[in-house]
Amino acid sequence: MLKEDLNLPKALEEIARDVEPVLYDALAENASQEFQEVLLHPVKAGGKRIRPAVLMLSCEAAGGDPEAALNAAAAIELVHNYTLIIDDIIDHGEFRRGVPTLWKKYGLTMAILAAVHYREVVSELLLKSKNSVRLLSIVDSYIMRLVEGERLDVLFEQVGREDDPYIAEHRRISVSFDDYVDMVTRKTSSLYEASAMMGAVEAGAGENIIEAFRGFGLNLGVSFQIVDDLLDLFGSPSETGKQVGKDIVEHKLGNMLILKGLERMNGENKSFFLSVLRSRQASQEDLDKALSILARTGVKENAVREAWLFSEKAKSMLTVVPDSKAKRLLLDLADYVVYRSK
Amino acid sequence: MLKEDLNLPKALEEIARDVEPVLYDALAENASQEFQEVLLHPVKAGGKRIRPAVLMLSCEAAGGDPEAALNAAAAIELVHNYTLIIDDIIDHGEFRRGVPTLWKKYGLTMAILAAVHYREVVSELLLKSKNSVRLLSIVDSYIMRLVEGERLDVLFEQVGREDDPYIAEHRRISVSFDDYVDMVTRKTSSLYEASAMMGAVEAGAGENIIEAFRGFGLNLGVSFQIVDDLLDLFGSPSETGKQVGKDIVEHKLGNMLILKGLERMNGENKSFFLSVLRSRQASQEDLDKALSILARTGVKENAVREAWLFSEKAKSMLTVVPDSKAKRLLLDLADYVVYRSK
Numbered sequence: 001m002l003k004e005d006l007n008l009p010k011a012l013e014e015i016a017r018d019v020e021p022v023l024y025d026a027l028a029e030n031a032s033q034e035f036q037e038v039l040l041h042p043v044k045a046g047g048k049r050i051r052p053a054v055l056m057l058s059c060e061a062a063g064g065d066p067e068a069a070l071n072a073a074a075a076i077e078l079v080h081n082y083t084l085i086i087d088d089i090i091d092h093g094e095f096r097r098g099v100p101t102l103w104k105k106y107g108l109t110m111a112i113l114a115a116v117h118y119r120e121v122v123s124e125l126l127l128k129s130k131n132s133v134r135l136l137s138i139v140d141s142y143i144m145r146l147v148e149g150e151r152l153d154v155l156f157e158q159v160g161r162e163d164d165p166y167i168a169e170h171r172r173i174s175v176s177f178d179d180y181v182d183m184v185t186r187k188t189s190s191l192y193e194a195s196a197m198m199g200a201v202e203a204g205a206g207e208n209i210i211e212a213f214r215g216f217g218l219n220l221g222v223s224f225q226i227v228d229d230l231l232d233l234f235g236s237p238s239e240t241g242k243q244v245g246k247d248i249v250e251h252k253l254g255n256m257l258i259l260k261g262l263e264r265m266n267g268e269n270k271s272f273f274l275s276v277l278r279s280r281q282a283s284q285e286d287l288d289k290a291l292s293i294l295a296r297t298g299v300k301e302n303a304v305r306e307a308w309l310f311s312e313k314a315k316s317m318l319t320v321v322p323d324s325k326a327k328r329l330l331l332d333l334a335d336y337v338v339y340r341s342k
Numbered sequence: 343m344l345k346e347d348l349n350l351p352k353a354l355e356e357i358a359r360d361v362e363p364v365l366y367d368a369l370a371e372n373a374s375q376e377f378q379e380v381l382l383h384p385v386k387a388g389g390k391r392i393r394p395a396v397l398m399l400s401c402e403a404a405g406g407d408p409e410a411a412l413n414a415a416a417a418i419e420l421v422h423n424y425t426l427i428i429d430d431i432i433d434h435g436e437f438r439r440g441v442p443t444l445w446k447k448y449g450l451t452m453a454i455l456a457a458v459h460y461r462e463v464v465s466e467l468l469l470k471s472k473n474s475v476r477l478l479s480i481v482d483s484y485i486m487r488l489v490e491g492e493r494l495d496v497l498f499e500q501v502g503r504e505d506d507p508y509i510a511e512h513r514r515i516s517v518s519f520d521d522y523v524d525m526v527t528r529k530t531s532s533l534y535e536a537s538a539m540m541g542a543v544e545a546g547a548g549e550n551i552i553e554a555f556r557g558f559g560l561n562l563g564v565s566f567q568i569v570d571d572l573l574d575l576f577g578s579p580s581e582t583g584k585q586v587g588k589d590i591v592e593h594k595l596g597n598m599l600i601l602k603g604l605e606r607m608n609g610e611n612k613s614f615f616l617s618v619l620r621s622r623q624a625s626q627e628d629l630d631k632a633l634s635i636l637a638r639t640g641v642k643e644n645a646v647r648e649a650w651l652f653s654e655k656a657k658s659m660l661t662v663v664p665d666s667k668a669k670r671l672l673l674d675l676a677d678y679v680v681y682r683s684k
Contacts, residue, residue, distance in 0.1 A: 030486045034512060035493060086458065090451045107506030109432045109496055112454070116428065117489045119461055123482045132475055140465045144372045147459045151377060154451055164449030170376060 002060065002325045008332040015056050015073070016049040022074040026121045038102070038110050039117060042081045045097040048342075052077045053333065054195040054220070055202075058213050060326035061318070064203025072135055072202055075125040076195045079139060082118040083146060083191070085111055090154065091250055098241035131201050138197055142190040149186025156183065156254035159278045175253045181222060183254055188228070189221025196220075212320045216330070219314035224337045226307040229255040231342070233291060234300060239342040245287050251277055256306065257299045264297040307338045344402065344667045350674040357398050357415070358391040364416035368463045380444070380452050381459060384423045387439040390684075394419045395675065396537040396562070397544075400555050402668035403660070406545025414477055414544055417467040418537050421481060424460040425488060425533070427453055432496065433592060440583035473543050480539055484532040491528025498525065498596035501620045517595045523564060525596055530570070531563025538562075554662045558672070561656035566679045568649040571597040573684070575633060576642060581684040587629050593619055598648065599641045606639040649680045 002011065020043075027039045052073035059069040087093065088101035089111055095101065103111035126135045154167060156175050161167045172179070196217035200210040231240050232247045232255065247255040253262075258277065265273055276282045276290040311334045321327055344353065362385075369381045394415035401411040429435065430443035431453055437443065445453035468477045496509060498517050503509045514521070538559035542552040573582050574589045574597065589597040595604075600619065607615055618624045618632040653676045663669055 030483070032490055032493075035490065038508065086454055090454060106508040107503065109503065109506065110493070110508050112428055112432060113489050113493050116461075117486055119458075120482045120486045120489075123465070123478055127475060127479055127482070132478075133469060136465055136478065137469055140462045140469070141372070144459055144462045147455050147462075148374055148377065151374075151452070151455055161449065161451065164451065166380065166448040166452050 002329065004325055006325070006329070008329055008336055011057070011329050012049065012053050015053045018070060019049060019052045019056075019073045019077060022070050022125075023077055026074060026125050027078070027118070030121070030124070031117065035114075035117075038106050038114050041099075041105060042085055042096075042102055042114075043077075045099045047077070047081070047097060049077055050224075050333070050337075051080050051191055051195045054192060054217065054330070055199040057326045057330045057333070058196045058199025058216075059203045060199075061321055061324055061330055062200040062203035062205040062209055062213065064199070064205070066326075068129075069199055069202040071125045071128045072198050075122045075135075075139070076191060076198065078118050078122050078125070079143065079194075080191055082115055082122065083143075083150075085115045085118065087150065089115075090150070093246075095243065096241065129202065134201050135198055138194050138201070142194040145186045146190040149183055149188070149190065152179075152183040153187055153252070153254045156180075157251040158253055158274075159251045159280065172253070175259060177256075177259065180254060180256055180259055184222050184225045184256075185218060188225035189218045192221035192224065193217035209321065212317050215317035216314045216334075219310045219317065220334055220337060223307045223310035223314060223334070226256050226303050226310065227338060227340060229257050230300060230303045230307075231340075233257055233294065236341065241342075245291055248277055248287060248290060249282060253277075257294060257303050260302055261294045261297045261299040264299065265293065269293045304338065311335065311338045344671070346667055348667065348671070350671055350678055353399070353671050354391065354395050357395045360412060361391060361394045361398075361415045361419060364412050364467075365419055368416060368467050369420070369460070372463070372466070373459065377456075377459075380448050380456050383441075383447060384427055384444055384456075385419075387441045389419070389423070389439060391419055392566075392675070392679075393422050393533055393537045396534060396559065396672070397541040399668045399672050399675070400538045400541025400558075401545045402541075403663055403666055403672055404542040404545035404547040404551055404555065406541070406547070408668075410471075411541055411544040413467045413470045414540050417464045417477075417481070418533060418540065420460050420464050420467070421485065421536075422533055424457055424464065425485075425492075427457045427460065429492065431457075432492070435588075437585065438583065471544065476543050477540055480536050480543070484536040487528045488532040491525055491530070491532065494521075494525040495529055495594070495596045498522075498594060500593045500595055501622065502593050514595070517601060519598075519601065522596060522598055522601055526564050526567045526598075527560060530567035531560045534563035534566065535559035551663065554659050557659035558656045558676075561652045561659065562676055562679060565649045565652035565656060565676070568598050568645050568652065569680060569682060571599050572642060572645045572649070573682075575599055575636065578683065583684070587633055590619055590629060590632055591624065595619075599636060599645050602644055603636045603639045603641040606641065607635065611635045646680065653677065653680045 023043060028036045031039055055073045055076050056066040056069055060066045085102050089103050093101050094104045102114060126132050129135055155170050155172050193214050196213035197210055200213040233245055237244050253259055273290050273293050276286050314334045315331050318327060365385060370378045373381055397415045397418050398408040398411055402408045427444050430438060431445050435443050436446045444456060468474050471477055497512050497514050535556050538555035539552055542555040575587055579586050595601055615632050615635050618628050656676045657673050660669060
């Protein structure tokens with residue numbers, strides 16, 4: 001039971017403290033000593049643990065006992081880490097949460113094997129629930145959606161991966177805002193939807209309540225991704241633990257600010273920005289200049305507003321859910337997602 | 343119900359014909375049109391479909407209706423293909439079943455995303471069974487075993503992957519036959535054990551019968567791998583669809599013939615063989631000479647004998663299972679595994 005005076009940061013901390021041992025034990029349990037070092041690297045690097053928080057709070061807001069949802073909460077955090085391990089391989093990402101990524105530290109082979117192991121630990125944890133069949137089915141379908149989102153994200157890149165005939169052939173030259181939202185609901189909302197739904201399922205909620213939580217997760221996810229796009233370009237690297245402008249370096253049109261910013265540029269600025277976006281090896285100077293052109297389009301304010309709209313929509317989904325401390329924390333979380341700096 | 347005059351090749355064909363549409367549909371069902379081409383490539387390339395046959399025949403031999411095990415059979419073939427996609431990435435394998443491997447044809451990104459999708463389709467299929475929780479739990483634990491086997495196989499390589507500090511640090515300089523069997527029971531037996539057990543579970547068999555099938559799968563898997571090791575070195579590439587001596591090129595001490603052959607070599611032959619095994623880029627001439635040195639140790643005959651012993655042990659596990667056409671086909675399969683040429 002959550003204390004009435006608990007604020008969101010404290011609640012996130014408490015949930016992380018409860019979930020982490022479950023997650024560590026599950027990862028280590030079926031692995032040789034020698035492999036554990038590799039397996040624990042990604043989760044030891046930290047993370048905001050927002051998805052398990054959404055799951056636990058959704059469970060309690062839907063009238064359930066969050067204790068019973070601990071395994072599912074650990075599972076969804078592992079799904080998230082599973083997708084990050086893979087994402088870093090695909091995007092050649094070298095740092096995350098301020099430390100080397102798994103493939104960078106232990107090599108591609110061990111990173112792939114660890115990813116496969118993560119996925120099995122997810123099932124192990126979910127099989128412990130009395131709602132295991134439903135939970136597994138949710139996780140299943142949302143991981144498939146996520147794969148499609150990831151695939152689209154890659155196809156939205158404007159250059160690169162030339163040794164990849166499939167990507168060259170299927171690359172999207174123009175991307176609309178609707179295409180972007182469709183990609184993002186797959187790539188990012190999937191795990192928020194799954195988290196919120198799983199919490200409600202563990203609470204034994206009815207289908208209309210589960211559906212309300214799904215809608216909350218869906219919109220929260222879009223909001224989250226828009227802010228991620230913003231932080232990628234204008235965040236503080238000491239807070240995000242990531243390289244500034246990574247999405248430009250990776251030629252991504254699947255970043256809301258790049259997409260909308262380009263619509264607002266013209267003439268020399270637009271050509272210059274596009275040349276940097278398509279450059280195989282942009283200099284720091286060119287990257288900085290591109291970022292300042294982008295900032296001047298006012299797209300930062302536009303992004304905050306869009307994130308806020310999705311966040312408000314997420315909150316509105318929960319009107320069918322009775323008031324409770326847990327529900328209020330979920331509403332706070334929807335605000336936090338918009339105004340976070342990391 | 344299997345016809346009395348059905349022989350093993352016909353039975354394998356019939357099972358493949360029944361399982362393949364299930365597997366194709368399941369892969370395509372939750373994927374965009376554009377992604378289906380990628381997803382279907384590995385399964386379209388063919389394969390012996392031995393694991394689904396083990397599953398279906400085990401189900402019938404344990405008194406069940408093999409029709410009810412079709413989804414599980416398709417699932418286990420997809421697990422197998424999932425591991426092959428990953429194996430080819432890890433080992434940089436460019437050809438399999440006579441066609442380019444998935445990463446080679448569509449690039450690393452699409453291959454990894456396809457692998458993730460495969461794993462989810464496996465769960466989807468297993469969730470359709472009334473024994474889904476048990477089946478999912480079997481698949482889970484055996485995939486984790488398989489990961490550990492794959493990890494050991496890589497650590498048994500004698501050179502290479504120098505950009506991989508973890509592998510350099512943990513590499514096994516000496517490997518005993520027991521180490522080899524331990525690695526192989528993880529890497530290869532896992533899916534045979536899972537197949538045989540899942541068939542018995544789908545038949546509603548008791549725990550002692552499920553355990554008998556597990557033992558059958560375990561020993562069949564070791565036999566299968568020893569013959570795979572043999573075919574890698576001395577098979578006909580037109581039959582196997584693989585490059586001859588790939589395990590030497592990949593510096594693998596985790597091949598029974600290389601392991602046992604080295605024990606029987608001495609002097610110049612041994613130094614020469616080791617130099618080829620450890621060579622970063624062996625010439626075809628050196629590879630041929632190494633293979634002929636290996637052949638002269640008599641290790642081929644030794645391997646056939648070991649494979650036969652494991653196969654006999656597999657068969658003996660089924661003595662507790664009553665006679666039936668399906669059981670006799672499983673016994674035939676244990677013989678086929680030893681004497682196959684592809």
